[in-house]
Amino acid sequence: MDAAQTDFYARLAHAIAVQFGSNCEVVVHDLETNDPERSIVAIENGHVTGRSVGDGPSHIVLDAVKAGKVHKLSDRLAYLTKTTDGRILRSSTVFIRDADNVPVGILGINYDITVLAAAADTLNGMTGTGPNDDPTGDPEPIVRSVADLLDDLIEQSVALVGKPAALMSKDERVRAIRYLNDAGAFLITKSGPKVCKYFGISKYTLYSYLDEAKGDQD
Missing domain, CATH: 3.30.450.20 (PAS domain)
Known part of the structure; x- marks a missing residue:
């Protein structure tokens, strides 16, 4: 601007x-x-x-x-x-x-x-007829730093796959890496080394997974 x-x-x-x-x-x-x-x-x-x-x-x-x-x-x-x-x-x-x-x-x-x-929950508990699902879903997180943002994106990628990184197959790791790429995680400085460490892969493997993820999208 x-x-x-x-x-x-x-x-x-x-x-x-x-x-x-x-x-x-x-x-x-x-x-x-x-x-x-x-x-x-x-x-x-x-x-x-x-x-x-x-x-x-x-x-x-x-x-x-x-x-x-x-x-x-x-x-x-x-x-x-x-x-x-x-x-x-x-x-x-x-x-x-x-x-x-x-x-x-x-x-x-x-x-x-x-x-x-909190007041609304209290009133609902006193006047409501039973538990209701929240139609708005879970609130989106607001993070304080880029480090927190990257951690949150990594957690979301793991939640998407549905199992810990140590138990993921290659295809599941590619899926998680694709999510991170789509979410813009790699725009964050030094995100690559942290992602590599978290998923237990090398820098070369990360680039290979990114290429594979982009190829799948194409």
């Missing part, structure tokens, strides 16, 4: 945060930065997720960076997320676009509803 855009969205973030109070975090990500690991260029009430300017990225930022100049990325409004310390947030993600409709940034709003959710 250019300086004018950054200034405007930083002021907008401040206005939204002042309007809704200290439980409302508003964050601006620059998708055009040369360092996607430090995508946050403005943030208000960063104590909500424990982040500050220079931190990043989130899952959505990685998805957007990996997608590149894709016009079809859609805004997401009023979905649930979760911080590393277990607080529940109601989040919205709005893509900032240039004159050609290409996403160049993200405006994110994360409102801490932990106390409200």
Whole structure:
């Protein structure tokens, strides 16, 4: 994003945060930065997720960076997320676009509803007729650092396969590596060595698995 855009969205973030109070975090990500690991260029009430300017990225930022100049990325409004310390947030993600409709940034709003959710659970327990499935599913995690983000992506890849890395066959490891590649994990600096160590494979084998995964997609 250019300086004018950054200034405007930083002021907008401040206005939204002042309007809704200290439980409302508003964050601006620059998708055009040369360092996607430090995508946050403005943030208000960063104590909500424990982040500050220079931190990043989130899952959505990685998805957007990996997608590149894709016009079809859609805004997401009023979905649930979760911080590393277990607080529940109601989040919205709005893509900032240039004159050609290409996403160049993200405006994110994360409102801490932990106390409200606990009160709602209490009321439901007192007035409800029985347990109900949560139609929204599990909240998406919001991580504080790229290291936490990579750990979370690795855990998701293992959950996708359904067994520990030590028990995976070659095809299952390829499937896990494909998931990591699709999720943008390898955009994170020094992700390769950590993935190799976790899955017990060499750097050469990782490249071979990546080639095989990409070949399957083709």
